[in-house]
Amino acid sequence: MPGLYTADAGATEWLDSALTDLAEFRSTGRPGWTREVFSESYRESRHWVADKMRAAGLQVHVDDAGNIIGRLPGRNPAAPPLVTGSHTDTVDGGGRFDGVVGVLGGLAAVETLRESGTVLGRDLLVVDFLGEESNPFGLSCLGSRALAGELTPRDLARTDYSDRTLASAFEDFGLDPSDLLGRAAWTGTRRPHAYLELHVEQGPVLEARGTEIGIVTAITGIERLVASFTGTPDHAGTRPMDDRRDAMVAAAEAVLAIRAEGCGAPEHGVATVTRLENASSSPNVVPSLVRLHGEVRSVDESWLTGTRRRLAEEIAARAGQHGVEADLSWTTDNAVVRSAPGVQDLAAAACDAAGVSWLPVPSGATHDAVHMAALAPMGMIFVPSANGKSHCPEEFTATGQIATGVRVLADTLIRLDTHHFPHPPRTH
Numbered sequence: 533m534p535g536l537y538t539a540d541a542g543a544t545e546w547l548d549s550a551l552t553d554l555a556e557f558r559s560t561g562r563p564g565w566t567r568e569v570f571s572e573s574y575r576e577s578r579h580w581v582a583d584k585m586r587a588a589g590l591q592v593h594v595d596d597a598g599n600i601i602g603r604l605p606g607r608n609p610a611a612p613p614l615v616t617g618s619h620t621d622t623v624d625g626g627g628r629f630d631g632v633v634g635v636l637g638g639l640a641a642v643e644t645l646r647e648s649g650t651v652l653g654r655d656l657l658v659v660d661f662l663g664e665e666s667n668p669f670g671l672s673c674l675g676s677r678a679l680a681g682e683l684t685p686r687d688l689a690r691t692d693y694s695d696r697t698l699a700s701a702f703e704d705f706g707l708d709p710s711d712l713l714g715r716a717a718w719t720g721t722r723r724p725h726a727y728l729e730l731h732v733e734q735g736p737v738l739e740a741r742g743t744e745i746g747i748v749t750a751i752t753g754i755e756r757l758v759a760s761f762t763g764t765p766d767h768a769g770t771r772p773m774d775d776r777r778d779a780m781v782a783a784a785e786a787v788l789a790i791r792a793e794g795c796g797a798p799e800h801g802v803a804t805v806t807r808l809e810n811a812s813s814s815p816n817v818v819p820s821l822v823r824l825h826g827e828v829r830s831v832d833e834s835w836l837t838g839t840r841r842r843l844a845e846e847i848a849a850r851a852g853q854h855g856v857e858a859d860l861s862w863t864t865d866n867a868v869v870r871s872a873p874g875v876q877d878l879a880a881a882a883c884d885a886a887g888v889s890w891l892p893v894p895s896g897a898t899h900d901a902v903h904m905a906a907l908a909p910m911g912m913i914f915v916p917s918a919n920g921k922s923h924c925p926e927e928f929t930a931t932g933q934i935a936t937g938v939r940v941l942a943d944t945l946i947r948l949d950t951h952h953f954p955h956p957p958r959t960h
């Protein structure tokens with residue numbers, strides 16, 4: 533049986549060198565460690581990932597959606613498998629840990645099982661999901677969406693800045709887009725027993741509390757807002773201040789109202805304006821049409837619902853004071869997805885057994901786990917992020933901290949192997 537570790541290099545040393553080696557696959561000329569989906573550096577890195585899976589003793593194949601899947605056979609090949617994994621693509625200017633920790637950590641967990649002489653009853657699949665991060669097509673989590681059967685023909689018709697469709701991006705990457713709409717989905721008996729993802733926190737809570745592990749309670753819901761403000765165009769030099777219908781002023785009022793709503797949120801609610809567009813580029817015209825893009829996030833559905841109502845009233849009222857009409861449209865980008873209580877309990881028991889400190893935490897970022905939750909009871913384990921930084925070159929988690937996460941991941945998988953879930957998984 534092959535193994536990842538040697539006599540003088542254990543988990544932390546292996547993780548250290550594997551993180552360094554994978555980070556070498558990056559797009560030159562871009563900041564940080566950039567390895568975006570469909571890029572040349574990403575294509576090359578996938579061979580490296582598959583080789584690492586083989587070195588861990590896994591049976592490797594690339595599925596119809598481009599996910600790399602490594603299988604550790606269990607005693608009963610007919611039993612629904614356990615699944616762990618994450619992603620190895622990055623955002624532009626990203627770091628070395630987001631996603632990568634869950635894939636390499638999954639392989640390290642396989643090694644941990646082997647070292648302890650544990651053979652699971654079920655197969656364990658370690659998955660490197662294709663393209664988790666946001667991309668120019670505006671659709672994240674491509675590989676996990678395909679497994680959950682959530683990709684649609686409309687999704688594949690999405691275009692990037694150069695009018696290339698997502699379908700042709702898949703084709704150029706050597707994948708048949710028609711397979712993504714059917715064959716790739718894990719339906720019926722292909723549903724896993726449970727899904728557990730190790731990930732960096734990407735926020736400051738664990739480090740600030742001096743806690744080693746976060747057990748995710750729920751993954752945030754995201755409501756996106758587009759607000760259009762319509763006033764009257766006038767000469768900026770001659771129209772008196774008390775006789776204007778200035779759309780920019782109404783939009784500025786909305787920015788502050790949205791910030792105030794986020795500041796007044798219960799724990800972990802946030803509200804952000806990400807973009808303002810003025811339809812006119814004239815430097816001497818009172819703005820008459822301004823569009824605002826924003827989002828609110830929380831794991832509290834009732835707060836999200838209340839926020840939509842309160843902001844609609846507040847933004848319209850404030851715009852009205854400036855004689856401006858406000859037209860708001862909301863879309864739910866992600867509903868709140870809760871971790872399975874059974875998975876959370878087993879992860880907590882694994883932490884307690886190892887004497888590892890842990891906290892229940894919500895996730896303010898989305899993950900492949902959101903889509904895997906449609907297939908199986910889902911859970912996530914977080915390890916601390918230095919200074920809470922992520923999606924930037926400064927992103928950092930010490931390998932010792934990751935190794936602790938690997939120990940908890942491995943022990944939770946062992947516990948999940950024999951755990952009976954009382955309820956069928958939630959479906960979208």
Ligand SMILES: [Zn+2]
Pocket residue numbers: 619630631664731899
């Ligand atoms: Zn990630």
